[in-house]
Amino acid sequence: MNEKINYWKIFKNGLFSENPVFRLALSLCPAVAVTSGVKNGFLMGVAVLFVQTMSNITVSIIRNFIHPRVRIPSYIFIIATWVTVTDLLMAAYARDVYKDMGLYIQLIVAFAIILSRLESFASKKNVLPSGVDGLGMGVGFLLALVLIGFVRELLGKGALWGYQFTPSKPLLIMILPTGGFFVMGLLMGLFNWIDRRFFGGKTTAEVHMEGHKHGSH
């Protein structure tokens, strides 16, 4: 425990080598559902970033009080608390956003990525590294959603962040769920290719084989 902790490495881990969507392949459901545009993806990313970081910190602080045999219900309860806080704050102070996102916010409770980070990181580490891990995973998730949203909105609507710049819709299928799977799969492949080609990394499948056996949502 005395060795110096490399916070940058923990943060970067969530962005690339263990990116929640492209590498860990967790929380793919929202990655398809809310990425019909950059804006929705970004806002969802921010909400997840907040919930992930706060849950990580909370679990890390009270990790010695959580009874190991009821840790999953405890984690879920902590996540649900922060999700409800996010929900209420957004409903009160970000009405416009809430009208678009309200439905999805409450689903964050069931996002596999959050529970998985609590179990595999926050429940074993100190507060600061846990917070940094939450930030890294949150930003990684946010970037993944924005990237998918960028491709889908650009090709599907000919728009970005809601600003239309082609009169027609180039590839309508991209904003339908089908297109979400296409884009996510192709980007995941691209991530794997870059990692293997330039950094000698492993594929998503291999990361999964080694790692813990999470259920994916």
Place this chain on the structure above:
Amino acid sequence: MKEMFKIVISLFAIFVGSGLVLSYVYARTSTVIYNAQVREKEEALRKMSPEAEKIEEAGKWTLYEKPNEYYEAKKGNKVIGYVASTVGKGYSSYIKILVSTDPDIKIKSIDILSHQETPGLGDEIEKEDFKKQFGGKTLENLELVKVETTDKIQAISGATISSRAVTNGVKEAVKILNETYRKGPSKE
């Protein structure tokens, strides 16, 4: 037995902690949320009948088991129009709609308040081109067709179900207003 006791204590402490956090946040936000909802509703109504001095609730009705209201828009003591909230059963959601009419129950305008229709297809019901078709229509004109038309409502290509949902929702609202405010037998 001791183990069980520990589990109960641990869970109980977490639940109480969460409860405290939530009750604090709720206490701080609930009035803000309530006020925002009331204001949004008023603004939406005022937008439907901008020349009215006040818009008063005149009754309630239900459609697809959803509660709706209708309002009288008044200037002085004179009724200058009616506004009704209504819903349409869309492709993937209930579409909430406001309809405003003149005193003869001829539609002035409609507005889509909220929906969860398919992005890129069904959400075109929000576009002005579609909504302004309803202006000037009466009950007998409210019919959805798939060809170009001026006296009926033209469906959005690729979003027939959403278009029909809006048309039917508006139609039901106009029917209710007709039944309530037209004297004598309806001209349907």
